[in-house]
Amino acid sequence: MIKWTTSTMLRCLSCKEEYGSDNAGTCKDCYEEASETEEELKREIEDLKAKIAFLRFWSPLEHHNFLQLGSPSFTDVVLVASDEHPANPVSFPAHKAVLTCRSPVFKAMLETDMEERLSGIIKISDISNDTLRCFVDYLYTAEACLDEQMARDLLVLAEKYEVKYLKAHCEKFLVSKLNWDNLVTNFGLAQQHNAKILLDASLSMITDNMSKFTKTPEYAHLVEKDPRLVVEIFEAYLSKAVNTAAKKD
Amino acid sequence: MIKWTTSTMLRCLSCKEEYGSDNAGTCKDCYEEASETEEELKREIEDLKAKIAFLRFWSPLEHHNFLQLGSPSFTDVVLVASDEHPANPVSFPAHKAVLTCRSPVFKAMLETDMEERLSGIIKISDISNDTLRCFVDYLYTAEACLDEQMARDLLVLAEKYEVKYLKAHCEKFLVSKLNWDNLVTNFGLAQQHNAKILLDASLSMITDNMSKFTKTPEYAHLVEKDPRLVVEIFEAYLSKAVNTAAKKD
Missing domain, CATH: 1.25.40.420 (Serine Threonine Protein Phosphatase 5, Tetratricopeptide repeat)
Structure with a gap:
């Protein structure tokens, strides 16, 4: 039988409180190893975030400002929400290289002699200008400012254009809500x-x-x-x- | 005074060994919290890796095969190692949009009416074809297969074209060696x-x-x-x- 008195309490290295046998966690070696692992994981996260910052294209706002200001952006295709009211047409310029890299559907469209390749215009039906803007931004930055409706709209679009990563992102957001x-x-x-x-x-x-x-x-x-x-x-x-x-x- | 006998040893939840007062690590609550934190960090790492996979362009090998096979890749500029023996010229096709996004120097070159913009050819002096291939690959994928000499060559190039992330990558590699x-x-x-x-x-x-x-x-x-x-x-x-x-x- 183990008998504990206050004099045999141990002090936790993490919370600094005393604990007894029922509340035994780890020994010192394992505690130190776990702390090191945590530090390593945090460093890995910082490294991965830096890599993402490097690989990402312009942020959404920059991207659109950039294009509006008429600076050369070397875009070679535009996306249009084809059902929007014709009085309010908005073209979203993009790069074929980026679109083909992100979506197998755009790849097929732009690498074969389909209408879109010849015209340089990709019409996207059943969506609003806002959704299309958000979609294009996501293809460049892997970031989207979602609410529930936008997540549902983008999920549909991501399924249609086989952008798996965006689809999973929308699903996880909707699960959280x-x-x-x-x-x-x-x-x-x-x-x-x-x-x-x-x-x-x-x-x-x-x-x-x-x-x-x-x-x-x-x-x-x-x-x-x-x-x-x-x-x-x-x-x-x-x-x-x-x-x-x-x-x- | 604390007196320890074998009967008052505690069992570590991590390594399952017994420990005494000198080797006290954490209490149970802190141990569980730390385990949860570790799981969360690992999940975050998985998420970040998926984001990197999404943002990355073709992998080096795919990239070059792709271009060699003559598939449309929508490139609009070539890079050439200008000092290589003229009998062995290799052009590395690339996208202006990617180069301007990764390097302020390429950006200035391609967005103003400098020779490179007009000719669509960027000549890079003092490097080999191999180094240039590795450099271009890195701009697309954020990955490079380094040895010490390649890390030194790429560090110089990264400094010249202000690709900070590659420079830091080479420095860290060289520090490790x-x-x-x-x-x-x-x-x-x-x-x-x-x-x-x-x-x-x-x-x-x-x-x-x-x-x-x-x-x-x-x-x-x-x-x-x-x-x-x-x-x-x-x-x-x-x-x-x-x-x-x-x-x-």
Whole structure:
């Protein structure tokens, strides 16, 4: 049997408080090793951030100011949101080299004799000027100032142009904002655009609260509008219930 | 007084060994917090690496294969090592947009009506084809397969074209390889090209072994060839000696 008295308490090197046997963490060697590892990881993060700063093109604002000021920017293609009101056309100049490097779809478009290569104009349907600006900026900088609607719009665009990294970025953002109000919308979006990260997270949130979910107006609406999706939800719920039961046995 | 017997030893959660009061590291809470921090840092590193993969252009080999195969690569400028033997001219195609983004010197060259802008040819003197290939690759990928000579050549080029990130990369590589044989060469290079990281490291290695250093043939050669540099070394040595003495008082 171990008997502890106050005189046998140890002092934690990190928080400086005393602790006893029940609260034993690490020995000194392991503590020092862990501190070193943490320092190394932080240095690696600084190095990676510096590399990103080097590889990134102009920041969004700089980029657009730069182009507006008429400085030579060596762009050789423009992107246009084709459904925007014709009274308000905005062309977003870009570089073929950047577009082909970021998206296999742009690559196919610009490396073969498709209309876009010959005209130097890429028309993008079903999006606003704001979304297109944000999309182009992301291709250059790997950064976007997202809200939920922008994340959904960019997810659709990223799926269409196969920009996997942006798609994952939007999915992770939407997962971080997932709540009872946007759950069905995000689940439907994820389903429609093969967004696996968002799909798993939203489906898990639904099946964890199945009986609450089936009492919502969104559920009633979904049964009406898209019963197949409801079937998929129930299948996932069943599968989870079976797994849970199997674990208990 | 604390008395320890084997029965009062604690078990380290990390290495699973027992430890006593002298070897106390952290309490359990701090251990768990540190583990979580480490996991978070590792996740951040993964995220940053994915961002780098997205922002990077073609890898060196792909890049050159790509260009050799005659696929459209939308390049609009070539770089040439101007001193290479004329029987062996190699042009390295590149994009003005990438060069201006990576180097203020290329930017000034290509955005004003200098010869290079008009001709679309940038001649680079005093380097080999191999060094130029490595330099261009680095501007696209932020990666280089370095040996000591290549690191020195690229450091000079990075200084000339103000590619700070590459310069720091070469300096860090040379610091990691610093030894008694290459010390004077690297110190001289650092001195000549304002390479502060390499300068500090090599000067520190010299002044730590001053009496050994003054007995080497390199020292004798340096006194002959560049006595000002020797004066700088002695000044640094004196300054260190004064500081050490002040700390002791």
